[in-house]
Amino acid sequence: MKSVHFLSAFVLLALASSIASAYDPTPLQDFCVAINDTETGIFVNGNLCKDPTLATVDDFTYRGLNIPADTNNQLGSYVNRLSVDTFPGINTLGINLGRIDYAPGGVNPPHTHPRASEILHVQNGTLYVGFADSNNTLFSTILYPGDLFVFPLGMVHFQVNIGKTDAVAFASFGSQDPGFVNVANAVFGTNRLIKPEPLARAFMLDVNVVKDLQEKFLSSD
Template identity: 90%
Template sequence: MKSVHFLLACVLLALASSLASAYDPNPLQDFCVAINNTETGIFVNGKLCKDPTLATVDDFTYRRFNIPGDTNNQLGRNATRLSVDTFPGVNTLGIILARIDYEPGGVNPPHFHPRASEILHVQDGTLYVGFADSNYTLFSTILYPGDLFAIPLGMVHFQVNIGKTDAVAFASFGSQDPGLVNVANAVFGTNPPIKPEPLARAFMLDVNVVKDLQEKFLSSDLAKKHVAACSTY
């Protein structure tokens, strides 16, 4: 009887481990081309699926990833991430891709993806990249064309174009919806804003500096009113 209980415990443990390590649901069919038609669609894994007999090769083909993104912004970078809306054939496949363009000095600021690990491939240019683990150890290096860099799930990471020419990289994710949390926005750009006093202590900044950062990250007039309302702790 003890051996039966032990075997049952092992099976349950293995099942729990399997469920805990699964992020995207496993597909129950060969593919699920995403559509928005509620009349002819089949609802699977968060999106309606096109009737498989109506699928075409175009559903699994994307041809516009050679077009550079507009880097004329404060960060000097543009991240174009595909989704099931732009590339419907990837629905339920557990993968997605992003193109990142950087002007010289362009920065992809510290951020993390809560639902996917990432592999970054540099096509053009020279990037300084890195991630920090839960022990606050920084793993950083310089990447050149053809180099790859792996970023574990949930780790805060960044990229900077340290070259004198534009740079292009492609990021592959182990989820069709990896999610994106920019650290600075999550700290200084929430709406309503976090009270500035705890942020000032956490970042060892003057309260007025925190308020100024919140003003910069919060764009709407309503958000700015929230900053004023949170001026006392």
């Protein structure tokens, strides 16, 4: 009897572990093209799904990632990440893709993706990239056209164009919605500001410096 209880507990534990490690639900259908039609749509995984008999090849096609984006902004970069709104065919498939354009010196600032690992492919330019793990170890390198680099799930990472020309990279994600948390905005630019005193102590800054940073991040929204 004890062996039966042990086996049952083991099976439940294994099942719980498998559920906990699944970031996107495994689809139970061939596809689930996202749609906003509440009359005919079927609600699956946060989105309504088009009747599969009405799906067309256009639902699974996206055009336009060959077009350079405007990088004339404070960061000198622009991220065009797809979503089910722009590319409805990716809904429930557990994948996503984005194009990143960088002006010379442009930066994709330190950030995390809470729901997906990322693999970056450099098409043009020279990028300095890296991430820090939970032991504060930095893994960084310089990438050239054709190079790949992977950012593990949840790790703070960044990219900088260190070349003298524009750079382009494509990022692939293991989730249809990897999420995006800009570290600086999450610290200094929250819609309800964190009190400056704990931030000053945590970052070893003067309180007035923290207040100045908060004003800058709020004014940049």
